[in-house]
Amino acid sequence: LRYLPDDSTLSYRELDLRSNALAHGFAALGVRHGSHVAFLMENSTEQLLSYFALGKLGAVCVPLNTASRAQQLTYLLEHSDAKMLIVDANLWDRYAEVAHGLPALKQVVVLGPLSDTMKPGESSHVQVHPFSALHSETTTAPDTEVHFSDPAYIIYTSGSTGKPKGILINQGAICHFLRSE
Numbered sequence: 001l002r003y004l005p006d007d008s009t010l011s012y013r014e015l016d017l018r019s020n021a022l023a024h025g026f027a028a029l030g031v032r033h034g035s036h037v038a039f040l041m042e043n044s045t046e047q048l049l050s051y052f053a054l055g056k057l058g059a060v061c062v063p064l065n066t067a068s069r070a071q072q073l074t075y076l077l078e079h080s081d082a083k084m085l086i087v088d089a090n091l092w093d094r095y096a097e098v099a100h101g102l103p104a105l106k107q108v109v110v111l112g113p114l115s116d117t118m119k120p121g122e123s124s125h126v127q128v129h130p131f132s133a134l135h136s137e138t139t140t141a142p143d144t145e146v147h148f149s150d151p152a153y154i155i156y157t158s159g160s161t162g163k164p165k166g167i168l169i170n171q172g173a174i175c176h177f178l179r180s181e
Contacts, residue, residue, distance in 0.1 A: 001015065002049075002127045002160050003110050004045045005042075005043045005044050005045060006044065006045050006047070008045055008066065010045070013054060015049070015052065017139040018049055018139075019035060019049050019052035019053040019056060020054035020056065020139045020142065021135060021136045021138060021139050022049050022050060022052075022134055022135070022136070023053040023054070023056045023057050023141075023142045024054075024098065024136035024138040024142060024164045025133065025134030025136040026050075026053055026054060026057060026059070026133055026134060027142060028134075028136065029065075029107060029109075029129065029133070029134070030106075030107070031054065031057055031059050031084060032057065032058075032059070032105070033057060033058035033059065033144055033145075033146070033150070034059065034060065034150075034151075035057075035059045035060065035083055035084070036057060036059070036060045036062055036080055036081050036082045036083060036084075036154070037050075037054055037059055037060070037061060037062065037082060037083070037084045037085075037086065037094070038050070038062040038064055038076070038077055038082035038084070038086070039061065039063045039065060039085075039086050039087075039153055040064050040068070040073075040081055040085060040086070040087040040088065040091050040094060040095060041063075041066070041086060041087065041088045041091070041111060041179050042066060042088055042091075043088075044088075044111065046111055047086075047129060050134075055146070055152055055174070056141060056142050056144065056146070057142055057144050057146075057170065058144050058145070058146040058147075058150050058163060058171075059161065060151045060152065060153065060154060061152065061153045061154075062076075062080040062153070063153070063155065064076050064156070065156070066088075066091060066094075067085065068094065069094060069097065070097055070098060071143075072159070072164070073094060073095070073097075073122040074098045074099050074101050074102065074172050075163060075164070076156060076164065077098070077103065077104075077105060078104065079103050079163075079166060080156075080166060081104065082104070082105060083104065083105065083106050083107065084105070084106065084107075084108070085105055085107070085108045086107070086110075086111065086131070087108060087109070087110055087111070088110075088111050088112055089111060089112025089113055089114070089115075090107075092110065092115075092117075092118055095108065095176065096117070102126075103125060106126060106127065107127045107128075107129065108117065108124065108126055108127070108128050108129070109128075109129050109130070109131055109133070109134065110128060110129070110130055110131060111131040112131075114115060114128070114130050130174045143177075146171055147171065148171050148172030148175065149170055149171070150170060150171045150172065151168050151169070151170055151171075152169055152170055152171045152173070153168075153169040154166040154167065154168055154169075154176045155167045155169060159167070160162065168181075
């Protein structure tokens with residue numbers, strides 16, 4: 001990969017090994033086959049690696065529009081049944097606005113520096129982790145069986161005529177799309 005948002009490059013081997021390590025990190029935090037993980041992130045190398053890592057686990061990626069706020073963000077996180085959210089530190093305030101109304105969300109991973117305001121209170125049901133907590137030394141492929149028919153993504157429509165609709169895209173469609181490009 002030659003063009004990444006941070007101007008870095010990744011060989012296919014580096015992408016494979018780094019996403020394997022990240023998959024093991026996600027698994028250590030409880031992400032399993034079928035887990036729904038939402039993303040409130042700008043484009044980044046970490047986001048791309050996370051998509052590959054979660055695909056290797058058979059988890060479902062839920063990329064969210066970074067302009068989502070308040071009721072719309074609450075709706076998307078509830079509707080998608082996300083148990084984990086990965087959020088850019090600069091978008092934390094959007095999550096913080098709605099955090100109290102998301103009992104199903106159990107973990108939040110923050111990309112960027114953690115501030116004291118990002119630490120949950122004692123009564124909180126959410127665990128907050130820095131993105132670095134996902135790094136693992138294990139670079140072997142995760143031992144998970146993933147099938148073409150397994151869900152890979154929930155992509156939301158713009159919601160211009162009502163609430164956004166979640167479109168389920170399976171692993172096979174992702175593989176087909178990547179091969180046809």
